[in-house]
Amino acid sequence: xxxxxxxxLATLPLLLLGISAASFALLNLAPGDPAEIVLRQRNPAQxxxxxxxxxxxIELGLDxxxxxxxxxxxxxxxxxxxxxxxxxxxxxxxxxxRRTVPTALLTAAALALALLVAVPIGILSARRRGxxxxxxxxxxxxxxxxxxxYALAYGLIILFAVKLSWLPALGYGSAAQMILPAAALSxxxxxxxxxxxxxxxxxxxxxxxxRTARAKGLSEQTVATGHALRNALLPVIGxxxxxxxYLLSGAVIVETIFTWPGLGQLIVGAALTRDYPVVQGFVxxxxxxxxxxxxxxDVALRVADPRLxxxxxxxxxx
Amino acid sequence: xxxxxxILSSVLALLFLLVACTPAAPGTTSAGASAESxxxxxxxxxxxxxxxxxxxxxxxxxxLDSPLDPVEGGYVSTQSALSETLFRLSGTTLSPEPWLxxxxxxxxxxxxxxxxxxGVKFHNGNVxxxxxxxxxxERAIRLSPAAADTLSVDTITVEDEQTITIKTxxxxxxxxxxxxxxxxxxxxxxxxxxAGEGNFIAAGALTGPYIPIEYTPKERLDSVSNDDYWGxxxxxxxxxxxxxxxxxxxxxxxxxxxxDVAINVSPNGAQAINAHQGTHTETSGIGxxxxxxxxxFERGTLADPLVRRAVAHAIDRESIAGLVAPPGSGxxxxxxxxxxxxxxxxxxxxxxxxxxxxxxxxQAGYADSDGDGxxxxxxxxxxxxxxxxxxxxxxxxxxxxxxxxxxxxGIKTEVLITEWSVVKEPAWDLFGWYNTVVQGGGDxxxxxxxxxxxxGDASGSGTNNYGHYxxxxxxxIVAPSTSVxxxxxxxxxxxxxxxxxxxxxxFLPVAHVNMVYGVSDRVTGFQAHPTSHYxxxxxxxxxx
Numbered sequence: 001x002x003x004x005x006x007x008x009l010a011t012l013p014l015l016l017l018g019i020s021a022a023s024f025a026l027l028n029l030a031p032g033d034p035a036e037i038v039l040r041q042r043n044p045a046q047x048x049x050x051x052x053x054x055x056x057x058i059e060l061g062l063d064x065x066x067x068x069x070x071x072x073x074x075x076x077x078x079x080x081x082x083x084x085x086x087x088x089x090x091x092x093x094x095x096x097x098r099r100t101v102p103t104a105l106l107t108a109a110a111l112a113l114a115l116l117v118a119v120p121i122g123i124l125s126a127r128r129r130g131x132x133x134x135x136x137x138x139x140x141x142x143x144x145x146x147x148x149x150y151a152l153a154y155g156l157i158i159l160f161a162v163k164l165s166w167l168p169a170l171g172y173g174s175a176a177q178m179i180l181p182a183a184a185l186s187x188x189x190x191x192x193x194x195x196x197x198x199x200x201x202x203x204x205x206x207x208x209x210x211r212t213a214r215a216k217g218l219s220e221q222t223v224a225t226g227h228a229l230r231n232a233l234l235p236v237i238g239x240x241x242x243x244x245x246y247l248l249s250g251a252v253i254v255e256t257i258f259t260w261p262g263l264g265q266l267i268v269g270a271a272l273t274r275d276y277p278v279v280q281g282f283v284x285x286x287x288x289x290x291x292x293x294x295x296x297x298d299v300a301l302r303v304a305d306p307r308l309x310x311x312x313x314x315x316x317x318x
Numbered sequence: 319x320x321x322x323x324x325i326l327s328s329v330l331a332l333l334f335l336l337v338a339c340t341p342a343a344p345g346t347t348s349a350g351a352s353a354e355s356x357x358x359x360x361x362x363x364x365x366x367x368x369x370x371x372x373x374x375x376x377x378x379x380x381x382l383d384s385p386l387d388p389v390e391g392g393y394v395s396t397q398s399a400l401s402e403t404l405f406r407l408s409g410t411t412l413s414p415e416p417w418l419x420x421x422x423x424x425x426x427x428x429x430x431x432x433x434x435x436x437g438v439k440f441h442n443g444n445v446x447x448x449x450x451x452x453x454x455x456e457r458a459i460r461l462s463p464a465a466a467d468t469l470s471v472d473t474i475t476v477e478d479e480q481t482i483t484i485k486t487x488x489x490x491x492x493x494x495x496x497x498x499x500x501x502x503x504x505x506x507x508x509x510x511x512x513a514g515e516g517n518f519i520a521a522g523a524l525t526g527p528y529i530p531i532e533y534t535p536k537e538r539l540d541s542v543s544n545d546d547y548w549g550x551x552x553x554x555x556x557x558x559x560x561x562x563x564x565x566x567x568x569x570x571x572x573x574x575x576x577x578d579v580a581i582n583v584s585p586n587g588a589q590a591i592n593a594h595q596g597t598h599t600e601t602s603g604i605g606x607x608x609x610x611x612x613x614x615f616e617r618g619t620l621a622d623p624l625v626r627r628a629v630a631h632a633i634d635r636e637s638i639a640g641l642v643a644p645p646g647s648g649x650x651x652x653x654x655x656x657x658x659x660x661x662x663x664x665x666x667x668x669x670x671x672x673x674x675x676x677x678x679x680x681q682a683g684y685a686d687s688d689g690d691g692x693x694x695x696x697x698x699x700x701x702x703x704x705x706x707x708x709x710x711x712x713x714x715x716x717x718x719x720x721x722x723x724x725x726x727x728g729i730k731t732e733v734l735i736t737e738w739s740v741v742k743e744p745a746w747d748l749f750g751w752y753n754t755v756v757q758g759g760g761d762x763x764x765x766x767x768x769x770x771x772x773x774g775d776a777s778g779s780g781t782n783n784y785g786h787y788x789x790x791x792x793x794x795i796v797a798p799s800t801s802v803x804x805x806x807x808x809x810x811x812x813x814x815x816x817x818x819x820x821x822x823x824x825f826l827p828v829a830h831v832n833m834v835y836g837v838s839d840r841v842t843g844f845q846a847h848p849t850s851h852y853x854x855x856x857x858x859x860x861x862x
Contacts, residue, residue, distance in 0.1 A: 033739055087383060088535045154566060161574035162594070169574035170560075170567060259562050259571075261537050269536055269563065272709070273383075 122197025495759015
């Protein structure tokens, strides 16, 4: 396990370097001059002259060749300095740190909600395969996986905030304000997890050791929850890393719609204003988070499943 | 249920409850979180005491990104009733009217005398007198190149406690109009400078009916009532501004009752808001923003005046205006400037006439030689590119509608909706644009000059002339305006200039767009201003 962990950790810097270089290049390929955008932000009533734009390009360091700009960024990033926002002139790292808590709360709530619903329904759906409950669950999972999160978000606002007036349409700071965005964000992973758990449970219930358990006279309830469930849930642990990435990308839309002051809202505003330091910092930061969560998920999976701990040539010791 | 499943369920339920119940203050809670934080001293304590028992209004705005210090491009301060200028733009005549000033007298070609309102105090309690106004204007000139360029001030002299004299380096016949610039909002210069960068709120350096107490750019701006306001005590305890960039969210938040005013709603949203019980829309009915197409004179195709006129005839701009600015949200723009700013009855734009367009194209030497429905000349098809940017929903709609109309007369048309800064690249023939045409204090000559790329541009460099229109004919027309200070005389000059740019098809205006506000029925005293300069004033309130 230790060697595995070291191997995985050793690949992280290379991955991060690749991701940050790719995002840096892509950002600079996008049309639009950040220098001009900054000047327009500062004085919307007047378009800047070419001389002003040129001066601002020098001030922002955009006059240097792209590789030089990237090298400068990497050297500063290694020291924890992700630069300053072109628009707000605040340190990017501070903005990311401040926005992390709202996004973490939202994604945690959405993930918890998704698991709370997906796990029991996935299990029930597998145990009652072919029943009307199974049919409804599968249909719901299909709809949930297909429904765009923005459409669902607007639908939830119209129903629960505008029509019923049960919940606020936006904002941050209370439990009530979290319910709608968390629900909107959780639907797609909920549907995917439900299908995953159902399929995994069905596969597990067909295993030999389950047949043995049944042959011993154990009740179906005991077989399912006492013997099959642990193995059936293993793929869910592995899928957590993937779903976290999905939740973070989904949060971009959901946070914008619900005016949730998290990383998603920050990145949308930064992308629209070509605030390169913020976008670049965000991409790198999210890459770190997703890579680490995937690592944790893989390690957790190895802890939970002894079969994964032993590679070729290794043997169980009794 | 197995033991492990019970534990898993319990943990998940606990996690959800924990997360959902985690207390978090709105906006910012952590130290240093806001770019500009409140001075929690005696100043805000006093206003907070006085402001109890009154309601607080919540507004959803599109942008909250400029600094509050006016000299840093702080338009947010003027919009949000935090700061005031010497003159403001009238909501009915679009001409400058006294605000912190009482009058302006043009005593000589280069000299204006400005009367200063008595009884005005800054939020920090200091008196705003002539000396303070002088210091404020000098600070703006020192720190804001745009303000310095616009005013061209030589000296500012204090005549007495309520009078200053401004001497300019060039004739400034419309100086009061120039003094409406948000960057020139009157500020307690000494206090602002002493507070230092990033600490502007603590200076209490503004004069408006509301005092900022907390500002997190791009998120929220909280203000409380200025009970010492010279215009009377505001009926609200304060105003909370929330940045809601998504238009649908802003409109739905109003209908849900989360906000009381939604700034700038879409035509579809306006319908929903008016149909919803308890909300309605308000507009001044004067469209001060223009949706137009720049015409590129440098790409060859539209440099030919016959083709340019043919394009103008081929596009039914009045129909398109009905799509992008339906009744209530705007009106067809025949000319560049709205009637409220300058009416020119004798100037008529080229109207929709596809047959005239075909004739003009034939005169220009174009024919459909290969029968594919697209005209060509010298073996080259007649093709144009319509550019635009997606942030303004009107522009893609306009482009696609025009594409069909141009194809109908034999012009192959490609739509290129990318990025607004592409307007500076030679990659288009028509480029959709959305901007205000009521700048420079509502001076019609200023605005026509700005769009036509004359030296009368705000920056003095004609940088708005994206189509590279040769405005040499306009130079002589506009030249006398430097010494004409009466509005009617300037309107005559503007009309003459408008006749020229219209005849040249230098731009293709489509619609003048109104500012439309979604407003809760509880809101009282709300005055919808036709521009985005002023969202609120000291009269706006909330009924129980």
